[in-house]
Amino acid sequence: MENINKDLLRRWIDGKCSPEEAEYVQRYLQQIKPDLFSRQLDDDWKNASVVMSTTDTAYLWQLVRSQIKPKARTVLLTGQWKKIAVAASVLTFLLTASWFGISQRQHKTTAAKVWKTVYNNKAGKISLQLPDRSTVWLSKGAVLKYAADIAKGTRQLQLMGEAFFDVSKDSLHPFTVQAGKVKITVLGTRFNVEAYEKEQITRISLIEGSVSTNYADARHKSITTLLTPGNMLCYNGVQGEANVQAVNITDANAFISDNIVLQDISLNDALNRIGAHYGKTIHLQNNHDDQQQLSAVVPGNNLEAALSNLAFIYRLQYRIGQDTIQVVKQ
Numbered sequence: 001m002e003n004i005n006k007d008l009l010r011r012w013i014d015g016k017c018s019p020e021e022a023e024y025v026q027r028y029l030q031q032i033k034p035d036l037f038s039r040q041l042d043d044d045w046k047n048a049s050v051v052m053s054t055t056d057t058a059y060l061w062q063l064v065r066s067q068i069k070p071k072a073r074t075v076l077l078t079g080q081w082k083k084i085a086v087a088a089s090v091l092t093f094l095l096t097a098s099w100f101g102i103s104q105r106q107h108k109t110t111a112a113k114v115w116k117t118v119y120n121n122k123a124g125k126i127s128l129q130l131p132d133r134s135t136v137w138l139s140k141g142a143v144l145k146y147a148a149d150i151a152k153g154t155r156q157l158q159l160m161g162e163a164f165f166d167v168s169k170d171s172l173h174p175f176t177v178q179a180g181k182v183k184i185t186v187l188g189t190r191f192n193v194e195a196y197e198k199e200q201i202t203r204i205s206l207i208e209g210s211v212s213t214n215y216a217d218a219r220h221k222s223i224t225t226l227l228t229p230g231n232m233l234c235y236n237g238v239q240g241e242a243n244v245q246a247v248n249i250t251d252a253n254a255f256i257s258d259n260i261v262l263q264d265i266s267l268n269d270a271l272n273r274i275g276a277h278y279g280k281t282i283h284l285q286n287n288h289d290d291q292q293q294l295s296a297v298v299p300g301n302n303l304e305a306a307l308s309n310l311a312f313i314y315r316l317q318y319r320i321g322q323d324t325i326q327v328v329k330q
Contacts, residue, residue, distance in 0.1 A: 120140055164255040202233075202235045262294060
């Protein structure tokens with residue numbers, strides 16, 4: 001019996017095979033040497049698990065189950081058969097390996113992921129439309145990487161810095177963003193991510209839709225938190241602690257404008273963000289209350305106005321130099 005190619009396997013999983021094709025696939029699976037098949041499946045399953053988290057695998061399995069049409073198949077998906085279907089789906093979707101369509105003496109290697117990188121070195125925010133029709137607004141200094149095949153269903157991204165996402169809805173292809181130590185998974189939604197390299201806290205603010213976040217706690221246990229609109233996840237990557245609180249800014253226009261949105265951050269971090277935005281180094285003196293958190297929207301096109309707003313609220317004095325700004329807390 002000849003080997004099965006990936007197209008036939010895909011149609012079998014989707015329930016789109018003819019009765020003759022379905023019977024052929026069944027016979028093929030049943031005739032594979034059990035020991036060889038089991039070892040091959042375990043190896044590929046481990047490779048796939050490195051790419052996908054437990055949460056993503058469970059989510060994908062639900063998608064696979066929703067697509068299977070019982071009348072087109074006679075194999076009962078329980079036990080080992082269930083593992084076969086999930087493993088095959090994972091491998092097909094992510095191209096981590098392909099054990100169908102290969103002789104028993106040959107194994108394909110994982111396809112190398114190709115990334116495209118966008119860096120915002122402009123004075124304000126920039127917007128870009130991804131090939132899957134999602135739109136991203138990058139704050140100054142932010143770096144976004146996305147999979148070159150994002151339009152074909154592999155919607156994977158990496159972010160350092162801050163960005164606002166308006167994700168195109170696609171129920172079959174989750175949109176994932178790796179922001180620092182937090183992995184964000186969505187289907188179609190609007191949210192803001194703050195993942196600054198020099199800050200301990202990563203923040204995800206959900207404006208619309210739903211978001212699943214995955215991160216490790218202090219014991220390195222994987223934790224998944226679901227966000228609802230109007231909430232923000234704050235994850236301390238150093239301490240492995242997270243909390244969910246109300247979003248202070250719920251207007252999406254604030255995030256996509258040139259203003260600087262500060263949500264529940266320390267005064268020192270706020271000044272560092274303002275300094276980086278305007279190309280200045282800010283030195284803060286007499287800051288005895290490091291635990292004080294602030295929330296504000298300050299102008300992104302007027303340094304004097306941005307500093308004046310904070311100075312009035314938090315009783316600051318400042319002096320602007322050519323490259324540095326001296327700030328004293330009274």
